[in-house]
Amino acid sequence: MHTLRNIFHLGIKELRSLGRDTLMLMLILFAFTGQVYLAATGLPSSLNKAPIAIVDEDRSQLSTRIFNAFYPPYFLAPVIIDQYATDPGLDVGLYTFVLDIPSDFQRDVLAGRRPTVQLNIDATRMSQAFIGNSYIQNIITGEVADFVQGHRAIITLPAELEVRVRFNPNLDPMWFGAVMQVINSVTMLSIILTGAALIREREHGTIEHLLVMPLVPFEIMMAKVWAMGLVVVVMATASIVFVVQDLLRVPIEGSIGLFVGGMMLHLFATTSMGIFLGTVARSMPQMGLLMIVSLLPLQMLSGSITPRESMPELVQNIMLMAPTTHFVSLAQAILYRGADFRIVWPEFLALIAIGSIFFLLALARFRKAISSMA
Structure with a gap:
């Protein structure tokens, strides 16, 4: 009981200290509100208002049909240019497609006959160029077939493919971006808050005050873990409910309580990582550099951006040791597909094991750092 009381009071001290850090509070608030909204709505993965120009050397009914087939929101209204304006227009970035x-x-x-239509693409606009190429091919093919046959061809195949889209019927990328940004913010802030809490005490000289008190490193570390973890849990849960569900209208299929339980296990590992990095870094700039080399692989290779199956097998095996891999898996299963504990229990066990290892490593490093200060 004495140890628990020390951990509780030290955690309250951490919360009060965080409450006086205005910049950190603004970062937390923005990460779970504005950043989630921007990630969901600011970066569309489908073609949107792509500038296109057409060199119409035929001036026929068919070329006019093709011209009229390009319209918002996928394309801006096309403009007619001559062939000598193609290269200058692409050079200065007026058009993505000509x-x-x-x-x-x-x-x-x-x-x-099979006449050739030339499509010039500004490949520096990579996302638009990659997606728009397919859009334009389908549009031209459809308009030519419609013009020749007078109606859309109906082809009877030996087998019919009936597509059923589950979990996201309209294939809305906003559903994916909103939830994944919350998950990435949980990982980022849990590492930053615990590492910054340790560095802040070292810079302010309050770590020496703790050393002269009847406290052990385990109590000091656990206080930082539960206090900073509590802040992240509260803000992430509020973000899921008020920003993702209410503001962005993204349906949550599974239990938010089960998701919060998995998030707490994930935070057990990531807050320990923050403590470990806080003992290595001597200042906040150094902490920022360490965050770059640790946070980017954790987020980009966890499956939150691209499926793990598309990665090299060696990378997949290495990332099984990262808590973000299992957290992303259980979060997608619960929030998107409505999975219950019977489905995600392997991820829960993996997070417990990984979190325990990370915690013990961070505690050993923390004890060593504390003893060197004594």
């Missing part, structure tokens, strides 16, 4: 329809295009199509 479509060149050759002369006698309609006549060759009706004659059964």
Whole structure:
């Protein structure tokens, strides 16, 4: 009981200290509100208002149909240019796509020939260039077929493919971006808050006050873990409920309570990582550099951005030792697919094991750092 009382009072001290740090409070608030909203709405993964120009050398009914097939929101209203304006327009970034329809295009199509339409793409706009290429091919193919046959061709196949999209019927990228940003913010802030709490005490000289008190390193470390973890849990839960569900209208299929339970196990590991980095770094700039080399792999290779199956097998095996891999897996299963504990219990066990290892390593490093200060 004496140890628990010390951990509780030290945690309250950490919360009060955080409450006086205005910049850190603003970072926490922005990460779970503005950043979530921007990640969900600011970076569309589909084609949106791509600038396109058309060189119409045919001036036929078919080329006019193709011209009228490009309209918002996928494309800006196309502009007619001559062939000599193609390269200058691409060079200065006026257009992402320039479509060149050759002369006698309609006549060759009706004659059964296979005329070539040239598409020039500004590949420096990589996301638009990659997605828009397929959009334009489908549009031209459809318009040519419609013009030639007078109606859309109905092809009877031996087997019919019936597509059913589950969990995100409209394939809305905002659903994915909002939840994944909350998950990434949980990892980032849990490491930053605990590491910054330790560095703040070292810079302010209060760590020496703790050393002369009847406290052990375990109590000091556990106080930072539960206090900073509590802040992240409260803010992340509020973000899921008020920002993701209410503001962005993203449906949550599973139990938020089960998700919070998995998040607490994840925080047990990431707050320990923050303590470990806080003992290595001597200042906040050094902490920032360490965050770059540790946080980016944890987020980019965890499956929150790209599926783990698309990564090299060696990377997949290495990332099994990272808590973010299992946290992303259980979060997607619970929040997207409505999974219960019977499905995600392996991820819970993995987080317990990884968190215990990280905690013991951080505690050993913390004890060594404390003894060197004594």
